[in-house]
Amino acid sequence: MGASSSVFTNEELQEYSELTFFSKKEVIHVFEKFVELDPEILANRKGYRLSMEKVCQMPELKVNPFSDRICRVFSTSESFDGSLSFEDFLDMMSVFSDQAPKGLKVEYAFKVYDFNEDDLLDTEDIEMIVTRLTGSAGALEENEMEQLLMNLMQEADLDDDGQLSYAEFEHVISKSPDFLNSFKIRL
Structure with missing residues (x-):
C-alpha cells in the first residue's frame, strides 16, 4: 500500500476524501482496485482512462445487467465510450458505497x-x-x-x-x- 499512497499527494488524498464518502485510506484502496483492472495505469496515471470493457470485468459489475449503463453514466469521456478516469471510477465507487445516502x-x-x-x-x-x-x-x-x-x-x-x-x-x-x-x- 505504500507505493499506492505515494501516487497521491496528501492534498490530493484530502480533496478526494472531501469529495467522496471515503477516508484517505479508502481512496487508496479504490485506487488499488482501479490498478488491478489494468496495471499499466501506474506508468500512465495522469489522464489514464480504463475502458468500459475492463471496468465491466470487476466482479461486482460482471454480473450486473446494467454494467455498461453504469459506466456510461459515470464516464466523463468526451468520446462517450464509457471509459472511466480514476476520478470517474472514484465517483462511481463512492455512490455505490454503504456510506452514500x-x-x-x-x-x-x-x-x-x-x-x-x-x-x-x-x-x-x-x-x-x-x-x-x-x-x-x-x-x-x-x-x-x-x-x-x-x-x-x-x-x-x-x-x-x-x-x-x-x-x-x-x-x-x-x-x-x-x-x-x-x-x-x-x-
Whole structure:
C-alpha cells in the first residue's frame, strides 16, 4: 500500500476524501482496485482512462445487467465510450458505497435506467430494464410485457402522462426496502 499512497499527494488524498464518502485510506484502496483492472495505469496515471470493457470485468459489475449503463453514466469521456478516469471510477465507487445516502443512489439509478437519456423513464426504458433483468432465458411474451408495463404505469405514473419523472421514480423506490442492497459495491 505504500507505493499506492505515494501516487497521491496528501492534498490530493484530502480533496478526494472531501469529495467522496471515503477516508484517505479508502481512496487508496479504490485506487488499488482501479490498478488491478489494468496495471499499466501506474506508468500512465495522469489522464489514464480504463475502458468500459475492463471496468465491466470487476466482479461486482460482471454480473450486473446494467454494467455498461453504469459506466456510461459515470464516464466523463468526451468520446462517450464509457471509459472511466480514476476520478470517474472514484465517483462511481463512492455512490455505490454503504456510506452514500439513499437519495444519491436513487438519483444515479434513475440515470442508469434512463436509456434514452431524456430525464424521463418511458415504456421503452422500462421495457429495457425488464428485459435486462429477466435475460433471454426469462424473456416475457409480448402480451406479458404489455401487461407488466400497463400495471407498472398504473401504479407509478401519478400524473398519467405515460412516463415516470424522477419524482415518480423516487416515490416508487421509496416503497422498495431492497433497493439499497442492490445498488452497492463493497470495498
